[in-house]
Amino acid sequence: MATPAESLAEPAVLAHTKRRLFPDETEGSYAVVDTQFAQTNWVAGAAIPAEVTETLAPFNHVRVGSGYPDLVGVRALEADLLAVERFGDTPPLVAVEAKGYTEAGGVDVERGIVQAYDRLHEANAAYVAAPARSISQSDRTLARELNVGVLGVEKSGSVATLELPRVVGNRTAGEATAIRFQASAQGVADQSFGLNHPKNYLAYPLALAQDGDTESLLAEHVVAATDSARGGASFLGLVDLGGARESLTPLGREVVRFARREHDDLDSAIRRFADWKRSRTRFYDLAPRWGLLTRRVVFDYPATQLLVEELRHLHDDGFPEPSLPQFVRYLHELHPSFTVELFLRGEEDVRERALTTDGELRDEPLHDGSTYHSPTVFQLKALLYHAGILTERGREPSRLTPDEDVWALRDRA
Template identity: 40%
Template sequence: MTATLAEPAVLAAAKETLYPGQNTASEQYTVTETQFTQRTWGGWEIPAEIRERLSPFNTIHLAGGEPDLLGIGMPATEVLNENAATNPVTVIEAKGHNSDPSEANVARGINQAHGHLAEVNLGFVAAPIESVNDRERALARELNVGIIGVESPQKATIVEPARVTGAGDFSTTVDAIRFQASTHRLTEGSFPVNHPKNYLGYVLSLAASGDTEKLYSKYVINAVRQGRHGAILLNLVDDTPRGEDLTYLGEEVARFAREQHGSLEKALEQFNSWTGRSTRFTELAPRWAQIARGVAIRYRPTQLVVDALEKLHQGGIKTASIAQVAKTAADINPPLTVEVFFSRNRREEVLTPGGEIDESMLDDPAVYKSGVHFQYKAQLYHVGLITSGGTDDKLGVLSDEWKLEQPVYSR
């Protein structure tokens, strides 16, 4: 069966119309609902090229149902009332047809998109352009929903612009995707640094007198980009159009450095003396490790991992594998778990079309982001949250132990 404008092809064209620069625009991020991971669509075999364009995938559960795509960031197309939101949340509902594109149910897609507007800022329906009529355009305008007319799997245009609306409380799913949108360009599949002093040192270098990059390279580590990304990721530094500023949390780190060492310059000299030391940070610099721990626990993936380990501990599993941690984390917050643990190019295998975790895939070490079991786990070890550091050996990932240093609840 030949099909050029079934829903997967329609959605791929619509996604690239709204977010053409997603691979280079740091403020944009999208996920496609897991139903699109299936190999066929109504008897039509979905081309691998279409699935690649639709990735990454995640489960998308909103109160109004499961939209086909969730996007973060201002679309590249015309948007009405765009000043009402600087970083809007967008949904797309795709409608197509396997044999006759003019038969796509556009009105249903409009109503579905409208049903999500209590939780998002922008709603679109995407459909073959020949299926859109004046009646449906009027309905879309009335309901503040945009229409994307798809001419081919590679080409689409805005038929009716969407209007920004004020979303209410964001769901767990939206919060997880918004979090990933703010961090995915910083992590790029791995945590940027593997020792707390490297992101704390960036704060000191930024606050001290002199050139930040030169100070960081001299006193901390010759990897400025990674240190900067770690500091931004952990909410110590705010990257603004005017330049970099310390957040309130970053300022507290700088104040602590002055209190401990008398000046930022002397603090940097102390950091320099720690370079190359493999000693656990809790032993090397206990008070600084406590500061780093306070920073780390504010990071949402840390909260998720700690919650999962606490839950496992209460269930009698004191020493867990990464597969057990990931499975338990998915029970707590499925969409955030997917974003934190699993490689983008393996999500099709980890997630079922129904949005569940395929537990059999958790025993494949290649599905995990290297940053989770290497750099990020090393951070949690150095600040005293877990008992062992990370590994970059894929063969040892599944046997590597995850255990809380001090669980709150005992059995």
């Protein structure tokens, strides 16, 4: 039977803590663990159990304050984890430093408290997590003075809140914004863009605004995959799915107003979409005025702004047609956390192959299509193509040859 020291090394402490703080992946909740925990072994060559690695994934190297917390995430935490129940309308950004038994048998809880305190320069709440029996009264006093939460972890996996932190009002301005983005309704997730043509998403507000069944209207005139159309419309900020019933956002209402100006009524507008089914022509060229609206909607999506701005800089630097690996390497130098979240699949084996323990990119995996996140390299890129922003459409990772996949602006001025 494993002793407490063997079962509560740092990776295990962090895994139990993540289960407590982030028990699911509901909308508004997202967390990553530092890339140092993606390695196969921990101290003294001891293997990190596969179930621990699976719990800790996905991995990313996110700077918060002056360092890199063991865990950083966004979630509306329960009252027994925070000194206040609510933090405005936005879930708090949480940073965790974990400490476990070392090879020598000690646990440096005090150092974890000081590290967690540093994260409060950008995080809204910070915790130290450690084996419960290793946490002294002086540790708790120090944490209380520094406004750091203390989580005591038992061998059984239970986690007790020994000190409650107060939420502070810092707003992330650095790399941690990538985690806020992923936790938001517009974060790049597997279900974000199930379809690769923007007309399917633009049509959703038109169907929703009409009398009658939204799904039936879409299926008859636009696309049968109505759930994917709804999800994509939500990710593009056209509809709000969070209330008791679906509703149009201000951007969605503008799409409806545009449709009424362009056509006699909404019914005529959505029937016009039927004429565009199965067309291979770039939407920006097929229906220029709708294409301009598409461009506006897609530019309102936060990831688009980042990608276009950095592609423009690359063009100015003499690289007008970078390949996918070239673009990812360049982007990672400037926005490492965002790049990982946007482009690399979240599975632990992918990020373990693609990232070093210090969060640096390894080159070889970037030339393998299976490394990449389909919603970005396939669906989002296809949307940017149809909006007249990029020169090439996207490809599924299974059909992707990264070195031949060009990311270039159609209008490079």
